[in-house]
Amino acid sequence: MLYERPKTLQDAVGMLAETRGKAFVLAGGTDLLVRMKSDEFDANLIVDIKSIEGMSEIVETDGAFVIGAAVCCAALGEHEALRDAWPGVVEAANLIGSTQIQGRCTIAGNLCNASPAADSVPALVAAGARAKIVGPDGTRTVDVQEIPLGPGKTSLKAGELVQSIDLPKPAPRSADAYLRFIPRTEMDIAVVGVAVNLTLDADGTVASARVALGAVAPTVVLSEAAAGTLLGTRLEDEALDALAAACSAASNPIDDKRGTIEFRKHVAGVLGRRAARMAYDRAGGA
Amino acid sequence: MSAIAVSTTINGDDVEFLCQPDETLLDVLRNRLGLLGSKEGCGTGDCGACSTVMDGRVVCSCLVLGAEAEGHTIETIEGMAQGKDLHPLQRKFIEHAALQCGICTPGFLVTAKALLEVNPDPTEEEIRFWLAGNLCRCTGYDKIVRAVQDAAREMRGEVA
């Protein structure tokens, strides 16, 4: 196995595209190194992207926050403007692992690892985040939910890597929230995670909504039905009941030792209701 | 596999070493550099016994490749005491009997020191969350939390 640390994106893409055999991008390594230790792991090349210029920066433009693929999640929590704009994305990213994991892990890695339970991904999907991808054929930008295809599988082609995750600047009176259920208070894998992103009218009615559910299907579920229950409401009890029912209905989870199907569906509704309330309050709704 | 030459700074000293591409920083510290303070509890990022500081952030050295240390600054438990003068956290861990077998202790000390650098006056809850990635199977966490609180008080110049 070779370890390479390219300084430019072009070099990184070249190395990934030219290698015969298996190649892996290395960001924070908090998934990849755990995998490397298993006997089945087999790779010819590891491309460490942390020395590529600009990869470790968060750039605020007029319309967006451009988060380099090597920015660790702890740095997201330290970025005041980003926290103010996307509190839910930042709280989801900061839920990943421990202090030690936060110092390394990235949201791009969380996305590309394609775990159904990845914490930052529902929040990114609800926020309408886009991933900028570079590869042998140039650059393309896709909605983040187009990258994970199922557990451990992505739509990235040979030689491609995610350069940045781009979050749009939110409209006025907007906010998001993310909640997950885990059996402990820290350091565990989401049994269910729900992200809600709302924009309110001047009078406090919900003008637009996005609701994304994690760990209840092979990939994140962006539920239009759940979002629709909130439109035109001020989160009255009936609206929240309808949202909870829609979140449960949109969930198609597995049964395992960490939660039964019935439990997961129920919790999806409970968390949807609470996350909506949080997002609404943050957006300035009363 | 051919070895990689790495130059880095560890506890303030320039250090050069050779390592294999798949060798972790923890293995380099322990097996090549004789720095045996960082421990391997799990090797998968769950226990924090291998905690070291890299460019000011605490990381699990079992989840960092030795090669990734190139050009970076590493601090380990060996750099914590100044000669024979123990760091306040080290003294308070002893005073409060916040250790038994001691395997988890270097990781707790390194991680707690990083906390007090960013937050000199943490609440109990903040201490417990910050240290959630450090597992102890002997002592129970109360004594550890109390030792950190006491050290923080002393470091803030309040009478203990």
Ligand SMILES: Cc1cc2nc3c(=O)[nH]c(=O)nc-3n(C[C@H](O)[C@H](O)[C@H](O)COP(=O)(O)OP(=O)(O)OC[C@H]3O[C@@H](n4cnc5c(N)ncnc54)[C@H](O)[C@@H]3O)c2cc1C
């Ligand atoms: C102790 C522990 C606790 C954890 N807790 C949580 C948790 O609570 N919630 C959670 O969601 N996850 C958790 N994780 C998993 C992991 O930390 C996250 O998925 C993390 O975000 C991965 O990011 P990374 O930068 O470390 O990825 P890496 O390990 O570097 O990469 C992950 C995968 O994505 C690929 N990849 C990375 N970056 C790119 C890129 N830019 N372009 C293309 N491919 C790329 C890699 O090749 C690899 O296959 C935990 C892991 C550990 C060890």
Ligand code: FES
């Ligand atoms: S040995 Fe690194 S976290 Fe357990």
Ligand code: FES
């Ligand atoms: S003192 Fe033995 S594991 Fe903590």
